[in-house]
Amino acid sequence: MLSLAGYHIRAMLRNNGILIWVVAFPIILATLFMVMFDGMMSNQQAGTIAVGVLADGNYQAPAAEPLRAILGALAEEGPGEEAFLALTSYADADEANDALIAREVEVLVTVDADGAPQMSVPPNSLNSTHEAMVQAVLDRYLQSEAAVSELARNDPAALASPEAVAALTADLMGDEAQTAEVSVLRVDPSEMARFYYALLGFSTAMGANVASVLTERLKANLSPVGARCQVSSMQPARQLGAVLIASWVIVFCCLMAAFCYIRFVANVSFAGREALAPVACAACALVSCALGMALWALPWLSANVKDAVLTVGVLVLALPAGLYGEPALGLSDWLTQHMPWLQAINPSVQAANAFYALTYYDSLVPFFQTLSTILAIAAVLFAVAALCMRRQRYASL
Amino acid sequence: MTDVVSVSNLVKRYGDLVALDHFSLRVAPGEILGLLGPNGSGKTTAINCMLQLLTYSQGSIELFGQPMTPARYDLKRKIGVVPQQVAVFDELTARENIDCFCSLYVSDRAERRVLVDAALDFVGLRDFQRFRPRKLSGGLLRRLNIACGIAHRPELIFFDEPTVAVDPQSRNAILSGIQRLRDEGATVVYTSHYMEEVEQICSRIVIMDHGRVLAQGTADELKRMISTGEKIEIEVADLPAAVLAALRALPHVISAVYEAGVLRVSCEASQRNLMDVLDALGRADVAVGRVWSEPPTLNDVFLEITGRELRDETPEAGR
Numbered sequence: 108m109l110s111l112a113g114y115h116i117r118a119m120l121r122n123n124g125i126l127i128w129v130v131a132f133p134i135i136l137a138t139l140f141m142v143m144f145d146g147m148m149s150n151q152q153a154g155t156i157a158v159g160v161l162a163d164g165n166y167q168a169p170a171a172e173p174l175r176a177i178l179g180a181l182a183e184e185g186p187g188e189e190a191f192l193a194l195t196s197y198a199d200a201d202e203a204n205d206a207l208i209a210r211e212v213e214v215l216v217t218v219d220a221d222g223a224p225q226m227s228v229p230p231n232s233l234n235s236t237h238e239a240m241v242q243a244v245l246d247r248y249l250q251s252e253a254a255v256s257e258l259a260r261n262d263p264a265a266l267a268s269p270e271a272v273a274a275l276t277a278d279l280m281g282d283e284a285q286t287a288e289v290s291v292l293r294v295d296p297s298e299m300a301r302f303y304y305a306l307l308g309f310s311t312a313m314g315a316n317v318a319s320v321l322t323e324r325l326k327a328n329l330s331p332v333g334a335r336c337q338v339s340s341m342q343p344a345r346q347l348g349a350v351l352i353a354s355w356v357i358v359f360c361c362l363m364a365a366f367c368y369i370r371f372v373a374n375v376s377f378a379g380r381e382a383l384a385p386v387a388c389a390a391c392a393l394v395s396c397a398l399g400m401a402l403w404a405l406p407w408l409s410a411n412v413k414d415a416v417l418t419v420g421v422l423v424l425a426l427p428a429g430l431y432g433e434p435a436l437g438l439s440d441w442l443t444q445h446m447p448w449l450q451a452i453n454p455s456v457q458a459a460n461a462f463y464a465l466t467y468y469d470s471l472v473p474f475f476q477t478l479s480t481i482l483a484i485a486a487v488l489f490a491v492a493a494l495c496m497r498r499q500r501y502a503s504l
Numbered sequence: 505m506t507d508v509v510s511v512s513n514l515v516k517r518y519g520d521l522v523a524l525d526h527f528s529l530r531v532a533p534g535e536i537l538g539l540l541g542p543n544g545s546g547k548t549t550a551i552n553c554m555l556q557l558l559t560y561s562q563g564s565i566e567l568f569g570q571p572m573t574p575a576r577y578d579l580k581r582k583i584g585v586v587p588q589q590v591a592v593f594d595e596l597t598a599r600e601n602i603d604c605f606c607s608l609y610v611s612d613r614a615e616r617r618v619l620v621d622a623a624l625d626f627v628g629l630r631d632f633q634r635f636r637p638r639k640l641s642g643g644l645l646r647r648l649n650i651a652c653g654i655a656h657r658p659e660l661i662f663f664d665e666p667t668v669a670v671d672p673q674s675r676n677a678i679l680s681g682i683q684r685l686r687d688e689g690a691t692v693v694y695t696s697h698y699m700e701e702v703e704q705i706c707s708r709i710v711i712m713d714h715g716r717v718l719a720q721g722t723a724d725e726l727k728r729m730i731s732t733g734e735k736i737e738i739e740v741a742d743l744p745a746a747v748l749a750a751l752r753a754l755p756h757v758i759s760a761v762y763e764a765g766v767l768r769v770s771c772e773a774s775q776r777n778l779m780d781v782l783d784a785l786g787r788a789d790v791a792v793g794r795v796w797s798e799p800p801t802l803n804d805v806f807l808e809i810t811g812r813e814l815r816d817e818t819p820e821a822g823r
Contacts, residue, residue: 110607110616114596121595324593327557331591335652338555339608340581346608500559500574 108345108352115321115353122320129317129358133310133365137303141373144299155193156237159212161203162196170222177248178216192241214241224248293469294378301429301436301463303375308459309425310365311391314358318399319417321350322492326403328501329410343496351396351489359392378466383474387465390481391458397488398454404495424455457481506569508533508660508691509554514563516549516715523549524560525715531660531693536686538706539695540802546715547695548588551662555585567660581609584658584690588665590649592637598648599624599633602655609656623655626681643674650678654685661685663694667701679705699802711806718809723802730808731758732800733773736781739793740767747788754780 119125160166160178181191195212197203207215207229214237215227224245228238325346327334336346366384369375377384402413402420427450429436442450450456457480464473509531516524523546531537539547552558554565556574565572567579592601603620610616624630627647637645646666654661663682667675683705686692696702702709703723710720719726733756743762751760751767756774760767771777778797785792806812 110611110613111604114593114600114604114607117600118593118595331587331589332593334557334587335585335591335605336608337557338580338583338585339605340577341608342577500556 108341108349111341111346111349112352112356115349116356119317119320119353119357125317125320125357129310129314129361130364132313133306133361134368136306136309137365137369137373140299140302140306144302154237155189156191156214156241157212158192158194158241159203159206159215160194160196161200161215161217162198163200163217165218165220165222168218168222171218171224173252174218174222174224174248177244181244213237216241216245223252293467294376297376298436300375300466301459303369303373304459304462304466305425305428305430305435305439305455306369307362307365307391307462308428308455308457309421309430310362311358311395311458312398312421312424312455314354314361314392314395315399315402315417315421317357318350318354318396319403319413320399321354322347322400322403323410323413325350325496328406329403344493347400347493347496350400354396354399355392358395359388362388362391376466377462380465383465383471384462387458387461387474387478390478390485391454391461394454394458394481394485394488397485397492400492401488401495404492406495406501421455424453427453428455428459430455451480452484454481454484457484505533507531507566508535508568509537509693510566510569511550511554512564514550514553514560514565516546516553516558516560523715524553524563527563527712527715527717529710529717531691533691534686534689535708536682536692536694536706538702538709539693539712540697540699540702540709540806541695541712542697545697545713547697547712548664549715550712551585551664551693551695555583555662581656582659584653584656584661586650586653586661586663586666588668590637590645592645592648592652594637597634597636598629598640598651601637601648602651605652606655619655619657623651626654626684627651628677641671642669643671643677646670646674646678650681654690658690660691660693663692665696666694667696667698675701699806703802709802711802711809713806713810719805726802726805727800730800730805731772732770732804732808734771734777735798735800735804736767736769736771736778737796738767738769738781738785739765739795740785741765741791741793743767743790744788747785747790750788751781751784754784756780 158178165171166175178192178194182194184190195206197206200217203215203217204227206212207227210229213229213235217225217227219225226238226242226245323329324332325336325343327337337343363385366388370377370381370384399417402417405413408416425431426435427439427442429439439450439456450460457477461474461477461481464477465471468474507530509529511527511529514524514527515522516527527546527550529537529539529550539550541547549558553560554567554572556565556572556576567576568582570576570579572579593604596604599620602623603616606616606619606623610619624633627650629644629647629651632640632644635644637648640648650663650666666682667678670678679701682692682694694702694706706723708720708722709726711718711726719729721729740762748760748762748767751757751769756772756777757780758770758772760769762768769777769781771781778795782792782795
């Protein structure tokens with residue numbers, strides 16, 4: 108059996124189709140993700156926002172003092188950080204508008220007679236992220252102003268002393284003013300990392316091709332080589348065992364290669380639990396083999412139909428794992444919430460979940476629970492394959 | 505001595521089509537049995553039933569005196585199969601292929617090495633042992649196909665049309681190889697629709713059509729079963745109808761046909777057929793060109809039994 112497994116491994120490593128789809132494709136896809144996500148991340152870098160300020164009488168009035176203070180603070184560079192805003196003051200309104208139209212500044216801030224800030228954007232503005240960010244700052248300022256005015260009206264004593272005003276201002280304007288960020292995960296979640304986990308789930312399903320090609324070679328109704336194997340004196344169970352060993356070794360190595368590429372080249376974090384990744388890969392390789400063997404052991408369909416079913420199946424299984432972008436991730440979350448059983452029987456989803464659980468949860472219990480689910484799916488599929496392979500004679504060939 | 509193969513009243517149906525119709529067969533040890541019939545006559549189906557690849561509706565199959573079932577791995581160990589289609593792994597070299605299929609029967613690596621070497625030498629592929637199948641010619645590929653089926657030294661070997669699409673040189677190598685296997689003690693069941701090679705190597709021949717055995721015996725026995733004893737062909741520029749009628753009236757002449765300048769005469773077995781025909785032509789002053797005379801072939805046997813030609817397709821070039 109081991110000799111046969113060895114030859115199966117050798118044959119698969121020389122099979123161009125397997126090399127392309129099972130070995131190279133996940134790495135190619137990971138590379139595409141890297142390029143794509145790198146662009147997206149750079150787009151999300153805020154950078155310094157060029158803001159024009161009309162430094163007229165309203166802006167210089169005492170009522171606008173808090174606004175000046177805020178804008179001034181945001182225009183200062185922090186330790187190791189560039190300034191959030193780059194302020195340019197204009198004494199004249201026309202000059203300020205010309206600068207805005209010429210897009211020398213992205214936003215123009217003016218102050219009205221009541222001391223309320225107003226924001227102008229260039230004509231044909233595209234509602235850029237920078238505009239939204241400045242708008243958010245001004246909105247927050249206005250909300251705080253309104254809150255202070257309300258407080259002064261209802262509880263003047265609260266603003267009686269300078270200390271009280273300073274404390275209130277700090278509460279309203281400080282970084283920790285309203286909410287505290289609490290995380291139940293070991294590391295900060297990364298939206299991009301989910302795609303890589305989904306990619307490992309996809310690779311798991313794609314790995315079924317190895318077992319399928321090898322199982323096809325055991326069945327007399329699927330290939331001439333299968334007929335030769337079937338009339339031999341080696342029992343089908345032992346031949347199936349050889350296929351299992353060979354396909355597991357190949358898929359495991361492919362998953363490990365994909366994992367290493369994702370970890371060390373794409374630099375996706377597994378939060379210091381890389382040592383457990385081979386365990387996840389081993390379980391995923393097992394379910395991958397079981398999937399291919401079960402499909403190809405079915406007595407009903409021709410090899411071409413099975414091939415098509417597997418190709419489509421791999422793509423469909425990877426969809427709820429979230430491989431195909433934000434909508435797929437949304438679908439994944441929706442299915443997890445409303446149809447968890449469907450996610451539970453999907454090898455791709457479970458494989459992706461295993462790496463997610465490995466990375467993010469404090470406890471390893473969810474990780475091993477996911478592995479148990481994967482092994483249970485594999486056991487069912489192996490049982491199907493073994494039952495179908497017991498059928499040794501055909502009505503026609 | 506117990507028959508190596510004993511098949512009785514085998515019936516195999518594909519829906520309404522009866523592929524094997526109470527097919528019976530016995531093969532004695534050390535025999536090369538030729539299963540001769542046109543394409544679709546049921547030869548491969550019969551072999552697949554014997555190998556337990558196909559289910560069948562009725563009948564019994566015994567190999568080596570024991571009932572054959574899918575789980576008789578002890579019997580399968582003694583059987584070698586050379587299928588009609590080349591069945592090898594494209595990704596493995598010739599040597600690896602032989603060793604791989606041998607490993608389905610023999611687990612000991614050292615023992616296998618000896619067997620693989622012997623198989624390579626037997627089919628003459630030693631120089632090509634590191635070649636992958638796609639680098640081999642059609643004839644060499646067929647030889648590899650044979651080596652994969654015989655490397656484990658089986659006692660009973662099924663050859664299912666092993667010479668289809670093979671050049672004459674490789675064909676001769678294959679046929680002489682099969683005879684050597686027989687000489688070394690193997691029993692061979694050989695299917696073909698090429699009567700010449702069946703006649704060349706088989707000690708006994710079974711002619712089948714429509715899943716039925718039509719006749720069996722040695723080549724000579726089969727030829728004696730039919731009325732045609734000699735076939736004469738003569739090139740004649742012009743043959744008057746009266747002369748043709750006179751030829752048909754000759755004793756021992758079964759039929760005489762004149763077509764495209766060639767006179768074809770079928771005769772019963774007799775010592776003087778050719779002389780009688782040439783005398784009749786001479787008496788009528790008919791000018792004679794080239795003359796051929798030959799005993800009946802298996803095709804004549806098949807033609808007389810079934811009313812149609814054995815070879816129902818154009819033979820490949822070079823055959």
